[in-house]
Amino acid sequence: MVSCKTIIANLSDYFDGDAPVEMCQKIEKHLRRCHRCTAVYDSTRKMLVITGDERVFEVPTGFSERLHGFLNKVISDTRAH
Ligand SMILES: [Zn+2]
Numbered sequence: 001m002v003s004c005k006t007i008i009a010n011l012s013d014y015f016d017g018d019a020p021v022e023m024c025q026k027i028e029k030h031l032r033r034c035h036r037c038t039a040v041y042d043s044t045r046k047m048l049v050i051t052g053d054e055r056v057f058e059v060p061t062g063f064s065e066r067l068h069g070f071l072n073k074v075i076s077d078t079r080a081h
Contacts, residue, residue: 002026004078007037008071011044012064040074 007030013019014027031038047067 001033002030004030004034004037005075007031007034008040008074008078011041012067012071015044015048036078040071044071 007027010019010023010027014024019027031041044067047063047070
């Protein structure tokens with residue numbers, strides 16, 4: 001079982017399509033079992049959907065930083081538990 005921290009750390013690559021196939025499979029398998037990571041996955045996906053819509057008009061500045069900031073916060077929260 002891959003740790004939540006590893007899953008969350010790799011989520012942005014997963015959404016970017018940059019994660020290796022093996023990691024994608026680990027993430028998908030983990031998400032089926034872990035409600036907490038599923039919640040993070042959903043939040044991240046919503047952020048990306050919003051950004052995707054905005055991208056039609058304008059590439060959002062600092063989005064990547066915000067996304068990584070969000071994921072880093074989740075990672076530190078995860079570590080605390
Ligand atoms: Zn998890």
